[in-house]
Amino acid sequence: MDHVWVPVRLPLGDKSYLQDITVYLIKTDTGVILIDSGLNVPESYATLTNLLDQEGYRPEQIDALLLTHYHLDHSGLALRLQKKFFTPVYIHRNDGKVLEFFRKHVGSYTDCVEEFFSTFGIPDQTLTRIKRELEPFQELLVGPSEMQTLEEGQEFETVSGNIAAVFTPGHTPGHVSFMHTKTRILFGGDFLLEREFPHVGIFPHTQQYNPLKDYINSLEKIRKLRVSQILPSHGKVIRDPERRIADVYGFIQNKIADIYHLLKKGPLTVMQICNQGFGYEHDALSCFFLLTLSLAYIRYLQEEHMVVAKRDKVGIRFTA
Ligand SMILES: [Zn+2]
Numbered sequence: 433m434d435h436v437w438v439p440v441r442l443p444l445g446d447k448s449y450l451q452d453i454t455v456y457l458i459k460t461d462t463g464v465i466l467i468d469s470g471l472n473v474p475e476s477y478a479t480l481t482n483l484l485d486q487e488g489y490r491p492e493q494i495d496a497l498l499l500t501h502y503h504l505d506h507s508g509l510a511l512r513l514q515k516k517f518f519t520p521v522y523i524h525r526n527d528g529k530v531l532e533f534f535r536k537h538v539g540s541y542t543d544c545v546e547e548f549f550s551t552f553g554i555p556d557q558t559l560t561r562i563k564r565e566l567e568p569f570q571e572l573l574v575g576p577s578e579m580q581t582l583e584e585g586q587e588f589e590t591v592s593g594n595i596a597a598v599f600t601p602g603h604t605p606g607h608v609s610f611m612h613t614k615t616r617i618l619f620g621g622d623f624l625l626e627r628e629f630p631h632v633g634i635f636p637h638t639q640q641y642n643p644l645k646d647y648i649n650s651l652e653k654i655r656k657l658r659v660s661q662i663l664p665s666h667g668k669v670i671r672d673p674e675r676r677i678a679d680v681y682g683f684i685q686n687k688i689a690d691i692y693h694l695l696k697k698g699p700l701t702v703m704q705i706c707n708q709g710f711g712y713e714h715d716a717l718s719c720f721f722l723l724t725l726s727l728a729y730i731r732y733l734q735e736e737h738m739v740v741a742k743r744d745k746v747g748i749r750f751t752a
Contacts, residue, residue, distance in 0.1 A: 435459075436592040436612075438487065439663065442470035442479050444505055453505045453665050455480070456619055459591045463493030466519075467610060467619050468500055468665060472508035472572055480509065491517045496588060498597075500621025501604040502527035504572050506665065514576045522580045524599065527606030533637040534573040541573060541636075542566045545720075548636040552702040553747030554723065561716035582608050595619070600654060602647025603630045605638055611659060618659040623650065624676055626667045629683060633724025634731055644732040648684065651677050691729045692752050695739055699749035702726055 437458040444450055453476075456467040464484070470476030484491055497519050499507050513519040523531070537544050542563040549559055587594040593614035600609045600623045610619040622630045632643045655677045662670035670676050691709045694700065700708070706719075706726040713719045730750055733739035739752050 436590060438483070440480065440483050443475040444471045445473035445475045450505060450666060454663075455665070456663065457484070457487065457489075458595065460495050460589060461591060463495045464489055465588055465590065465595070466494050466497045468506040468621065469497055469509035469513060471505045472512060477509055477512065491519070494519045497521045498582070498588070498608075498610060499523045499527070500609065500619070500623075500665065501607040502530045502575065503604065503622070504569065506621065507531075507575055508572060511574060511576045514578065520580055521576050521578070522582045524582045524597075524606030524608045526601065527604055528579055528581065530604065530606070530637050531575045531579070534575070535577075538574060539570060541570050544636040548639070549723065551748070552727075554703055558703070558716070558719060562720045565716040566720065587613075598654070598657070600650040601641075602632050602643050602650045605641045605643065605646070607650075609654070611657070616658065616660040618654065618657075618662045618673070620662040620664050620670070622665055623654070624662055624670060624673070624680065625664050626670050626676065628667075629680055631721060631725065632728050633721060634727035635724055642728075642731050642735050644684070644688075644728045645735065648681070651681050688729065688732065692733060692738055695733070695750055695752035699742060699744075699751040701747060701749050702730065705730065705750065 437456050439454045439456055441452045441454050443452050453468065453470055455470060458465040470480060481491055494513065494517065497510055497513060499510060499522060502523060510521045514521055534541065545566060546559050546563055582597050584597060584599045586597045593612065595610045595612050598609045598611050600607050603622045607621060607623060609621055609623050624630065632647045634643060655674060659673050662673050664670060691705065694705065694709055702723060706722050710722045710726060713722055730739065734741065739750050741748055741750055
């Protein structure tokens with residue numbers, strides 16, 4: 433391995449709507465650190481182990497698997513690596529709790545989704561379609577039982593200076609990025625992507641959070657850190673982080689204003705806010721993610737005291 437780190441593109445098979453994920457191998461004195469691990473599908477596993485082999489490493493030489501967050505395309509292979517090679521896996525405690533939730537509800541996650549969404553009056557027909565689409569993912573939610581907790585600022589040695597954990601919640605409650613302290617290059621996971629906006633939503637397993645607020649704070653935190661580049665998990669390197677942060681920040685502020693104005697015109701259900709504010713999606717999986725996104729904006733506006741919830745004969749409706 434000539435460089436200090438190597439980006440590795442892992443295919444995600446046909447179970448994900450994303451094509452691939454970039455994970456990073458970083459050289460240490462004794463082996464490598466791996467940032468994220470790919471989906472638990474044979475394609476991801478084969479590509480990862482072949483690349484390690486090409487670079488002259490055995491899988492046992494992964495000193496640490498650092499998970500930016502507990503999403504299937506990032507954390508999927510963690511269990512397999514831990515079982516087979518005793519790889520130490522690190523994650524932030526908030527996403528560790530998400531993993532516990534999945535473990536507790538193994539095989540019944542779609543029922544949790546149904547129960548959670550039905551409190552907001554999402555129509556049964558929509559719920560049935562969403563449940564059907566989510567079903568195949570249930571078996572992939574299981575993760576390692578033993579994880580080390582990542583703390584803010586925790587450092588890991590590489591052959592060229594340390595990388596430090598930077599807590600960047602929003603996309604998930606325990607999302608962590610890693611900064612190479614010498615060059616200020618940030619391994620950003622899904623914190624910031626070059627083309628799309630990272631999804632921010634409220635799910636049955638993250639009901640207690642205000643993810644949009646967390647995400648806005650994370651944008652501000654990374655802006656102040658003045659990182660030199662961001663190496664994301666999907667898409668191209670972000671060479672001008674400050675500009676990209678400003679674009680995403682501006683987009684979110686406009687969207688907050690749009691939803692607020694929408695709710696000034698009268699009470700709306702979550703489904704109505706979703707359709708009118710974020711667009712109608714026929715595809716059940718897209719609809720699911722847009723509903724969770726709508727909930728994140730509603731939560732944000734509620735906690736800023738700009739929107740209130742009212743329960744009437746239609747169900748829960750929101751008004752500004
Ligand atoms: Zn993600």
